Amino acid sequence: xxxxxxxxxxxxxxxxxxxxxxxxxxxxxxxxxxxxxxxxxxxxxxxxxxxxxxxxxxxxxxxxxxxxxxxxxxxxxxxxxxxxxxxxxxxxxxxxxxxxxxxxxxxxxxxxxx
Amino acid sequence: xxxxxxxxxxxxxxxxxxxxxxxxxxxxxxxxxxxxxxxxxxxxxxxxxxxxxxxxxxxxxxxxxxxxxxxxxxxxxxxxxxxxxxxxxxxxxxxxxxxxxxxxxxxxxxxxx
Numbered sequence: 056x057x058x059x060x061x062x063x064x065x066x067x068x069x070x071x072x073x074x075x076x077x078x079x080x081x082x083x084x085x086x087x088x089x090x091x092x093x094x095x096x097x098x099x100x101x102x103x104x105x106x107x108x109x110x111x112x113x114x115x116x117x118x119x120x121x122x123x124x125x126x127x128x129x130x131x132x133x134x135x136x137x138x139x140x141x142x143x144x145x146x147x148x149x150x151x152x153x154x155x156x157x158x159x160x161x162x163x164x165x166x167x168x169x
Numbered sequence: 170x171x172x173x174x175x176x177x178x179x180x181x182x183x184x185x186x187x188x189x190x191x192x193x194x195x196x197x198x199x200x201x202x203x204x205x206x207x208x209x210x211x212x213x214x215x216x217x218x219x220x221x222x223x224x225x226x227x228x229x230x231x232x233x234x235x236x237x238x239x240x241x242x243x244x245x246x247x248x249x250x251x252x253x254x255x256x257x258x259x260x261x262x263x264x265x266x267x268x269x270x271x272x273x274x275x276x277x278x279x280x281x282x
Contacts, residue, residue, distance in 0.1 A: 098260065103269060153266060154266055154267075157216055158216075
């Protein structure tokens with residue numbers, strides 16, 4: 056079974072631009088979570104989607120948004136990019152929502168904001 | 170809010186030796202899950218092992234095992250017969266119910282040949 060895929064793998068943007076990242080979960084998985092990883096803050100939760108509904112949201116500004124489609128694929132969008140948004144963005148999928156289901160991570164998208 | 174603490178930013182181990190990575194967490198809940206994830210230089214986060222809090226028996230996966238001390242809120246990872254491929258960042262994580270995963274800051278493990 057194919058793993059979690061994320062596109063693109065690398066992205067370079069300038070301040071003020073917006074960006075959309077994509078995540079395709081493992082086949083059959085209906086829950087998708089997004090995390091931001093930086094050297095200073097570590098891994099921080101952005102949001103979780105299950106059955107096209109946002110179920111959890113982390114403490115990030117409204118510039119960060121996401122959505123999930125009927126095929127469970129998910130996108131996250133960051134508008135008005137800031138230098139501090141440079142990070143590795145990780146997507147994880149699980150069969151259902153809940154701690155009893157292990158989250159499997161994708162390779163990440165490395166976003167650099169210049 | 171739940172917190173996860175990894176007090177060892179860096180560790181090193183000789184090939185074929187055993188190393189233990191420490192993790193403590195803070196929670197008032199009794200039913201939760203704990204995880205160790207490995208992130209090698211390729212950046213793909215990989216699940217190493219997981220422990221269900223209501224199970225007293227420590228989880229094991231081949232060369233990886235945990236020492237779960239629920240009362241002490243401690244969850245350490247033991248890697249036996251260390252291999253060069255074990256070199257990575259290791260993250261301890263906590264999750265309860267439908268809440269998000271909470272990660273520690275990570276421990277960078279180096280394996281010396």
